Amino acid sequence: FxxxxxxxxxxxxxxxxxxxxxxxxxxxxxxxxxxxxxxxxxxxxxxxxxxxxxxxxHPGNMMYTSIHRSWWLMTLLFTFARPFSKSM
Known part of the structure; x- marks a missing residue:
């Protein structure tokens, strides 16, 4: 650890x-x-x-907060990754 x-x-x-x-x-x-x-x-x-x-x-790809909205690259990555990483 x-x-x-x-x-x-x-x-x-x-x-x-x-x-x-x-x-x-x-x-x-x-x-x-x-x-x-x-x-x-x-x-x-x-x-x-x-x-x-x-x-x-790990909370999974459920990050819908201002953390990623304020950075366009993170928004783009989460948008493309969401269909492949959503667990529920």
């Missing part, structure tokens, strides 16, 4: 709320998803002795 975190991103606590001029919505989204995974892993570690399993799942 450590290799995955190191290769995909790092959570820098001082950058969770960056200054406005350094903010990028896609990076914020990616960091939030990484935090979800880290939280799920920690919750699983704490709850597994009690028989509880915790998972973090």
């Amino acid at each position: 450590t290799d995955l975190v190191d290769s995909c991103g790092k959570v820098e606590l001082n950058l969770l709320s960056p200054p406005q001029k350094e903010y990028w919505s896609m990076l914020a989204y990616n960091r939030a998803k990484l935090c979800n995974i880290l939280f799920s892993n920690e919750l699983h570690r704490r709850m597994s002795p009690h028989g509880v399993t915790c998972n973090a799942l």
Whole structure:
């Protein structure tokens, strides 16, 4: 798991709320998803002795937010990928 975190991103606590001029919505989204995974892993570690399993799942190609609407390339990629990646 450590290799995955190191290769995909790092959570820098001082950058969770960056200054406005350094903010990028896609990076914020990616960091939030990484935090979800880290939280799920920690919750699983704490709850597994009690028989509880915790998972973090990819939401799929359901991103209909302003994250991708503000970047034309992302809108184009999601539009073309949607028929091949929609799971529901």
